[in-house]
Amino acid sequence: MNWAHWIIVPVVLPLVSGAALLLIERSRPALAARLSLLATAAHLLVAIGLAAQAADGTVRAYLLGNWSAPFGIALALDRLSALLLVLTGVIALAAVAYAVAGDAKTRIDKLGPHFHALFQFQLMGLAGAFLTADLFNLFVFFEVLLIASYGLLLHAGGAARLRAAIHYVSFNLTGSALFLIAVSALYGITGTLNMADLAQRVAQLPPESASLARSAGLLLLVVFCVKAALLPLYFWLPTTYSAATAPVAALFAIMTKVGVYAVARMFTLAFGADGGVAADLAQPWLPIVGLGTIALAAVGALAARDMRGMIGYLVIASAGTLLMALGLGSRETVAAALFYLVNSTLVVAVLYLLADRIGAQRGEHGDLLAPGPFGSERSLLGAAYFVAAIAVCGLPPLAGFLGKSLLLAAARDTAYAAWVWAIVLASGLAIIISLVRAGSRIFWKPYEPPAPATAIATSSVQVMALGWLFAALLLNTAAAGPLARFTGAAAQQLFERRPYIDAVLGARPVPAALPIREILGGKPGKDKP
Amino acid sequence: MTIELLLAIGLGVLTAAGVWLLLRARVFDLIVGLTLLSYAVNVFIFLTGRVRIGSPPIVSDKLAPTLASYADPLPQALVLTAIVISFAMTALILVIALRAHAETGSDHVDGAEPSGATAAERDR
Numbered sequence: 057m058n059w060a061h062w063i064i065v066p067v068v069l070p071l072v073s074g075a076a077l078l079l080i081e082r083s084r085p086a087l088a089a090r091l092s093l094l095a096t097a098a099h100l101l102v103a104i105g106l107a108a109q110a111a112d113g114t115v116r117a118y119l120l121g122n123w124s125a126p127f128g129i130a131l132a133l134d135r136l137s138a139l140l141l142v143l144t145g146v147i148a149l150a151a152v153a154y155a156v157a158g159d160a161k162t163r164i165d166k167l168g169p170h171f172h173a174l175f176q177f178q179l180m181g182l183a184g185a186f187l188t189a190d191l192f193n194l195f196v197f198f199e200v201l202l203i204a205s206y207g208l209l210l211h212a213g214g215a216a217r218l219r220a221a222i223h224y225v226s227f228n229l230t231g232s233a234l235f236l237i238a239v240s241a242l243y244g245i246t247g248t249l250n251m252a253d254l255a256q257r258v259a260q261l262p263p264e265s266a267s268l269a270r271s272a273g274l275l276l277l278v279v280f281c282v283k284a285a286l287l288p289l290y291f292w293l294p295t296t297y298s299a300a301t302a303p304v305a306a307l308f309a310i311m312t313k314v315g316v317y318a319v320a321r322m323f324t325l326a327f328g329a330d331g332g333v334a335a336d337l338a339q340p341w342l343p344i345v346g347l348g349t350i351a352l353a354a355v356g357a358l359a360a361r362d363m364r365g366m367i368g369y370l371v372i373a374s375a376g377t378l379l380m381a382l383g384l385g386s387r388e389t390v391a392a393a394l395f396y397l398v399n400s401t402l403v404v405a406v407l408y409l410l411a412d413r414i415g416a417q418r419g420e421h422g423d424l425l426a427p428g429p430f431g432s433e434r435s436l437l438g439a440a441y442f443v444a445a446i447a448v449c450g451l452p453p454l455a456g457f458l459g460k461s462l463l464l465a466a467a468r469d470t471a472y473a474a475w476v477w478a479i480v481l482a483s484g485l486a487i488i489i490s491l492v493r494a495g496s497r498i499f500w501k502p503y504e505p506p507a508p509a510t511a512i513a514t515s516s517v518q519v520m521a522l523g524w525l526f527a528a529l530l531l532n533t534a535a536a537g538p539l540a541r542f543t544g545a546a547a548q549q550l551f552e553r554r555p556y557i558d559a560v561l562g563a564r565p566v567p568a569a570l571p572i573r574e575i576l577g578g579k580p581g582k583d584k585p
Numbered sequence: 586m587t588i589e590l591l592l593a594i595g596l597g598v599l600t601a602a603g604v605w606l607l608l609r610a611r612v613f614d615l616i617v618g619l620t621l622l623s624y625a626v627n628v629f630i631f632l633t634g635r636v637r638i639g640s641p642p643i644v645s646d647k648l649a650p651t652l653a654s655y656a657d658p659l660p661q662a663l664v665l666t667a668i669v670i671s672f673a674m675t676a677l678i679l680v681i682a683l684r685a686h687a688e689t690g691s692d693h694v695d696g697a698e699p700s701g702a703t704a705a706e707r708d709r
Binding site: 196199203206215221229232233241244249 | 607612615619623626629630632659660666667670673674677678681684685688689695696
């Protein structure tokens with residue numbers, strides 16, 4: 057496992073398999089589905105291997121094209137990026153399995169072209185965004201994952217998806233424009249794009265560049281909050297995610313976490329406590345905006361008319377909780393946030409897949425929160441929904457409860473303690489009420505006759521995909537101790553920025569196997585001085 | 586100083602026009618607005634290398650080998666990436682807009698006129 061190139065594998069593997077899938081998806085569709093599953097499983101295995109490497113606490117840097125940092129693009133692997141890579145892999149595997157499940161008429165990947173290729177490209181963008189140590193490269197990987205997500209959102213077509221896509225694409229294009237302005241403004245003042253180098257140079261900026269650096273930093277915060285769906289910028293999310301097909305929505309659950317990751321990375325590394333004139337840039341904003349997001353998301357969940365709309369607001373509530381905890385800015389709150397992130401992402405993916413099954417069982421009623429006929433799987437899906445609802449609203453005994461209690465305990469020493477406790481607990485109650493209402497309307501009051509003619513049975517592969525995610529949720533609960541230690545260490549690593557900077561800037565290029573002159577065909581000693 | 590001032594004013598006008606068009610809630614205006622915005626961003630990226638006359642970004646024998654005689658090549662590389670991405674995205678959103686128009690028969694970004702709109706507002 058000591059091969060230095062493992063770090064680039066999560067980016068290259070989906071790129072190669074996605075390109076191969078484009079070539080074979082028409083001529084050999086069965087092989088393409090199998091290859092997609094295999095590539096996603098391999099992606100997860102590589103991610104687990106990288107997490108095992110990162111668990112020793114050293115930051116590993118990888119120089120793309122053997123150019124030394126800060127001149128070339130560097131990738132860096134630490135505990136936080138490894139954790140998110142594994143989480144992406146777990147959800148992606150369930151999503152692909154769910155998409156290829158069922159017979160030829162109900163298979164989701166058959167509803168439109170290029171599903172598997174776009175899926176792999178989205179994985180590539182996600183892995184790249186989690187690994188890169190270069191700000192412009194982060195923009196490029198954001199674009200890669202967004203372009204793939206536009207295609208995936210439109211998968212299976214239809215007016216509702218097109219309407220959602222116009223909002224989603226134009227919103228994100230505007231976000232990308234702001235991202236470019238922020239990045240190039242930072243380049244204009246500091247002369248670097250490497251995050252580690254940027255962190256050092258921002259700290260040494262003279263006071264006259266303070267306002268420009270601070271506005272560029274806050275512009276970055278706005279862009280990341282567009283991705284993470286924070287208070288004034290979340291209105292696109294519920295409609296977009298409910299318009300997407302179920303496996304795509306499940307994968308999108310990790311996409312809001314890219315914004316959370318980027319905030320965690322940039323606002324500890326470059327704009328954290330050691331940021332000089334731009335120190336603690338996000339501190340005054342994130343707790344307030346995060347708490348507002350949680351409160352409004354709870355109201356939205358109460359007002360939702362269908363299940364997928366309700367889950368959309370649960371995604372927003374989770375993003376609000378995470379960014380609020382990041383904004384509180386102590387190691388304990390960040391550690392609790394990272395612990396909470398794992399559970400909340402997994403459970404949202406579970407809920408999107410479950411909502412699709414419920415919709416398939418209820419015929420024309422779909423996932424509307426109204427009583428209606430139900431197919432033969434009412435008790436099975438009801439039990440699954442019950443477990444997922446407990447996990448998502450943070451009740452014991454599942455890990456959602458542990459995450460929330462860690463967070464509330466960590467928030468006790470901060471200035472916002474009273475507000476955090478009041479709003480998190482009150483919105484938790486509102487979310488419990490909306491989950492209970494949804495459950496009782498859908499499962500408790502079936503009409504007679506019980507089974508509508510159009511109910512589509514859950515296939516064994518779909519059961520396996522859901523079972524895999526439930527197993528991950530239970531493992532998250534059973535292994536809560538080791539996971540909490542890992543996220544605690546990851547938060548520690550985020551705040552001690554020196555090892556990250558040293559690892560990235562200190563990475564030395566590998567000596568070339570052949571001297572460069574031999575490759576170019578020149579003779580030594582005859583060059584110009 | 587004049588050239589910087591001119592460029593800054595041009596950027597401001599482009600951005601303002603782009604944002605105004607974005608807020609018009611019509612798909613065509615939205616796309617033109619996004620295009621103007623991306624032009625403004627591209628010029629902005631280019632300008633982060635500072636405006637300099639007669640300094641190429643590529644090493645040449647005719648110039649003194651100091652940083653002062655060369656322009657920064659990096660913003661030019663960055664702007665190339667940004668142009669390619671924004672060009673592809675404009676093509677994509679055009680396709681989505683055409684498909685959406687074919688499906689919904691409306692050029693409003695919500696796919697239908699807001700319920701309170703009068704005929705005069707719709708024609709505008």
